[in-house]
Amino acid sequence: MSLHSKKEQIQTLREQGFVVVPGLVSPERCDELKRIAQRQLQEAAAPIEFEADLKYPGAPSSKDAPGGHTVRRLLDAYGRHPAFAQWATAPEIRGWMELYFGEEPRLSRAHHNCMMTKHPAYGSLTGWHRDVRYWSFERDDLVSVWLAVGPETIDNGALWFVPHSHGAAFTSDRFDEAKFFRTDLAENEAAIRTAVSPELKTGDVVFFHCNTLHSAGKNLSDQVKFSLVFTYHGVSNVPLPGTRSAAKPEIAF
Numbered sequence: 111m112s113l114h115s116k117k118e119q120i121q122t123l124r125e126q127g128f129v130v131v132p133g134l135v136s137p138e139r140c141d142e143l144k145r146i147a148q149r150q151l152q153e154a155a156a157p158i159e160f161e162a163d164l165k166y167p168g169a170p171s172s173k174d175a176p177g178g179h180t181v182r183r184l185l186d187a188y189g190r191h192p193a194f195a196q197w198a199t200a201p202e203i204r205g206w207m208e209l210y211f212g213e214e215p216r217l218s219r220a221h222h223n224c225m226m227t228k229h230p231a232y233g234s235l236t237g238w239h240r241d242v243r244y245w246s247f248e249r250d251d252l253v254s255v256w257l258a259v260g261p262e263t264i265d266n267g268a269l270w271f272v273p274h275s276h277g278a279a280f281t282s283d284r285f286d287e288a289k290f291f292r293t294d295l296a297e298n299e300a301a302i303r304t305a306v307s308p309e310l311k312t313g314d315v316v317f318f319h320c321n322t323l324h325s326a327g328k329n330l331s332d333q334v335k336f337s338l339v340f341t342y343h344g345v346s347n348v349p350l351p352g353t354r355s356a357a358k359p360e361i362a363f
Contacts, residue, residue, distance in 0.1 A: 111202055113209075119317070120210050123253070127276035127322035134202065135257055135313040144259045146191050147225045147336050150184055157185040159224075166234035180232035184225040187338060188217065188361065194225065198340045199363035203255060206317070210253060211344030219358035220349070221245055221341045222254055228267040228326070228335040235267070235328045238291035238302060240275075241341075242320040246353035252320040252343040258310035259336040267329040269316065270307045275323035291323055 111134070122129040161180045162173045173179060187194040197203075198217055207215035217223075221241070227233070242250050262268040284298055285291055292298050301323070308316065318324065320341070329335055345362075349355035 111206075116206055116209055120206070123210070123317050123319065126273045128271045128273075128316055128318035128324075130308045130310065131315045131317065132311065133313050134315040135197070137312050139197075140257075140259050140312045143193055143197070143225075143257075143338060144336055146193055147184060147227070147259070147338075148334075150190065150225075151181055151227060151334070154179070154181065155184070155190070159183040159185055161229075161232055161234050164234065166236060176232075180229050181227055182233075183227065185223070186219065187223050187225050187340070188219055190225070194338060197257065197338065198223075199361065203340075203342075204363055207253065207342045207344075211251075211342075211347075214345040214362065215342045216345055217361035217363060218252070218341045218343065218349070218355070219360060220355050221252075222339040223341070224339055225259075226337040226339050228329045228337075230329050230332050230334070233267060233329045233335075236326040238272075238293065238298075238323050238325045239285075239289060240291075240321050240323055243285075243289035244354065245320065246350040246355040247343060247347050248350065249347045250321055251347055252341055254318055254320065254339060254341045256316040256318065257338040258312060258314045258316075259338055260312050260333075262310040262314075262335060262337065264307050264309075264327060265329075266331040266333070266335045267327050268307050268310065270305045270325045270327070271318065272301050272305045272323040275301060276319040276321040278323075 119129045159182045161182045188198050
């Protein structure tokens with residue numbers, strides 16, 4: 111990736127709140143990542159998070175209900191397998207983040223840092239939200255990197271983004287108690303109507319800002335969708351002591 115193209119991508123991220131970088135990871139590397147994830151999913155290798163834990167719309171009501179042991183996330187991807195860690199700290203990611211933040215980047219192990227799985231039938235939909243809702247840093251300036259390990263479309267539960275929403279000053283009453291963006295308000299509906307869902311091919315990567323409104327639908331296909339997701343911030347933007355954001359040591363790379 112050339113310096114010029116990185117700068118263009120960063121400019122798009124700053125203006126739009128997200129940017130798609132096509133073909134950043136080879137199909138062969140994605141196949142390897144998928145095989146590792148499938149094996150760990152089969153083994154239910156801890157730490158994992160179940161759909162029933164989250165209780166999002168469409169999720170099983172409990173672990174005893176049908177589909178109750180459907181996995182939502184393979185947690186701590188950085189620590190799960192060297193192949194995941196290698197991607198998280200790849201030179202192309204470091205270079206991109208250094209340019210964006212203007213300083214050394216840090217990988218958060220407390221947020222995202224997971225292989226996100228979306229299963230047919232019991233994989234729930236995710237309402238409109240900003241990731242920063244549960245994060246505690248000195249500044250709301252973090253970037254997540256979402257790798258499509260396989261194709262992502264509306265049919266299998268791809269991401270939706272509201273362009274330019276990362277710069278909007280929404281008041282707290284625009285969100286519900288769980289900090290999801292309320293869909294019952296006319297002014298919120300107007301914002302949601304502008305949303306787009308970029309179709310991702312295997313190896314495509316989305317960089318998106320922590321304040322960008324996004325959601326994801328259900329997986330209507332017959333295959334599990336895998337997405338490897340990590341979150342980064344600049345070294346001077348520290349997690350607040352005593353919060354979940356400071357719960358795990360961060361990675362310099």
